[in-house]
Amino acid sequence: MRTKQNDLSYFNLRLQEHINTSFPELSGDHPFINQRSALAANAYEGAFLSGNSIEQCNEISDFILFENLHFSKFDTIFSVICNEFDTIMADEELRPFALQMFRVCESVFNCYELADDFAYSISYDALYTELTGRIQLWIEEHGLQ
Secondary structure (H helix, E strand, C coil), X not given: CCCHHXXXXXXXXXXXXXXXXXXXXXXCCHHHHHHHHHHHHHHHHHHHHCCCCHHHHHHHHHHHHCCCCCCXXXXXXXXXXXXXXXXXXXXXXXXXXXXXXXXXXXXXXXXXXXXXXXXXXXXXXHHHHXXXXXXXXXXXXXXXX
């Protein structure tokens, strides 16, 4: 049986990986990561002690661990860059450029009510188009660096 510390490390690592990949703006928020991981570990333990299956325990803990971390601004920007600008830069330049464009495009997101299911809304296409335009203008003004 795993110890409480091992459970916490498992959830902490899973959350940190997700954040590093899709929410780089939160990668240094260790209090958030630690608190969310502890809540997920406690939820898993409670669900297990209540007789839930391992699968149900995982679903419950994942719900808590990844709450409000499904729609990613960074993933959206990265998707735009990969789909619209991949022919003008090497594959290994795509993610670093997306990280650079994150700050450039941050204000575009302020015009939208973002939620975990935003990518499936009608407004997503408008956001995608607006991000494409913002990135295109930036490239025209600054070039690729």
